[in-house]
């Protein structure tokens with residue numbers, strides 16, 4: 834769980850997010866690591882993410898749902914997958930990132946600020 838406000842709310846279209854989610858992108862929000870805690874068993878997978886650093890994905894060891902990421906590119910934050918929120922209506926994305934890797938069919942109806950990779 835997280836007690837703090839979101840630092841950012843984006844949809845990530847990097848190829849690794851596509852593979853991890855089985856779809857065109859992952860809606861994710863960032864929170865400060867110190868505002869985040871997790872109880873219950875999780876499993877991890879680690880791959881090189883869109884940033885070039887290891888992306889660590891934490892998922893429920895029971896059902897396999899993606900829960901949150903602990904990116905090595907930004908150790909001070911945790912990225913929470915929006916679908917895992919108790920109230921996912923709280924998620925309001927502003928930006929789409931790694932659109933250079935996005936497939937045409939994954940363009941959202943809602944227009945977002947677009948970034949080829951990570952925002953500068």
Ligand SMILES: [Zn+2]
Nearest residue numbers: 845847850883
């Ligand atoms: Zn990604």
